[in-house]
Amino acid sequence: MPHIIIEYSGNIEEKMNLDNLIEKVHATAVETGVFPLGGLRVRCARRDHYKLADGHPDNGFVHVELKIGPGRDRETKISALNQIFGTVEEHLKPLHENGPLAMSAELNEFDGELRINKNNMHKYVEERANA
Numbered sequence: 847m848p849h850i851i852i853e854y855s856g857n858i859e860e861k862m863n864l865d866n867l868i869e870k871v872h873a874t875a876v877e878t879g880v881f882p883l884g885g886l887r888v889r890c891a892r893r894d895h896y897k898l899a900d901g902h903p904d905n906g907f908v909h910v911e912l913k914i915g916p917g918r919d920r921e922t923k924i925s926a927l928n929q930i931f932g933t934v935e936e937h938l939k940p941l942h943e944n945g946p947l948a949m950s951a952e953l954n955e956f957d958g959e960l961r962i963n964k965n966n967m968h969k970y971v972e973e974r975a976n977a
Contacts, residue, residue, distance in 0.1 A: 847881060847956075848886065848887070848912045854906070855893055874930050874932075875888070906945065910930065912953040913955075916957070927953045
């Protein structure tokens with residue numbers, strides 16, 4: 847954990863440099879010290895069907911969702927969310943300053959009993975780090 851999903855309106859994709867944004871968000875998540883590298887997943891989800899505010903075609907959005915496992919205290923969760931959103935906000939600053947853009951983020955904690963996870967990446971990440 848976590849899964850970090852960056853959902854965005856398709857009209858801004860060419861202005862976002864998605865690969866760079868993914869790298870920055872991934873690095874920030876690691877730098878928080880909160881999440882194990884082997885469980886970290888960052889991905890983007892383009893949305894082509896949406897209506898924002900007055901429906902003007904220039905309106906764009908970016909929404910970041912952090913899905914994490916249970917067990918962290920509230921302050922830790924708030925800090926991690928703020929750090930990750932700060933990275934997204936900084937990356938998108940030129941876009942936000944030059945056009946209509948709604949940015950948001952939320953953190954959702956999985957219920958440990960209502961989640962199935964089978965992940966062997968931790969082992970491989972550790973082996974590669976020690977090689």
